[in-house]
Amino acid sequence: METIDHVEVTLDGGLHGDFRGTIKPGGKGRRQVTLLERADWEAAMAEVGHSLPWFERRSNLLVEGVDLPQIAGTKLRIGDDVVLTITRETDPCERMEALAPGLKAALLPDWRGGACSRVLVGGIIRVGDSIRVEP
Structure with a gap:
């Protein structure tokens, strides 16, 4: 994982340098960009009694000041140009449990x-771009 202060986002590749964002032949690109709310990560950390950095979650973007919609099809505008559509929840995997016992369960609600x-x-x-839910 690498933290950076800006990144190019493309329709077919997601975030520049992240191979998981590339749409594969016949794929739908439902996981091009993953977003994590800072408050949710901090709440999960408090629940399990740890203070791991957010990038251990392996999400692409850490957001704050916005409540991420929990409805597929909702559009988000980031900065002036980038528009994403929410496709689904990011399911926590077993790797989270390896990081901290109970973390997978702490990431499941809401x-x-x-x-x-x-x-x-x-x-x-x-970093610092506004994030808005689009109508």
Whole structure:
């Protein structure tokens, strides 16, 4: 994992440098970009009594100041250009349990593990960009 202050986002590749965002032939791109709310990660950490950095979750983007919609099809605008559509919940895997006992269960309620999305409009995302739910 690598933390960066900006990244290019494309329709067919997701976040530049993240192979998981590339849409495979016949694929739907439902997991091009994963988002995690800072408050949800901190709540899960408090629940299990740990203070691991957010990137251990292996999400692409850490967001704050917005309650991520828990409805597939909802659109998010990040910065001036990038538009994502929520596709599904990001299910916590066994790796979370290996990081901290109880973490997988702590990430299950209310989409605490984050949201998966597909890129509708590409562009550049920068740390500090606004995130808005689109009508």
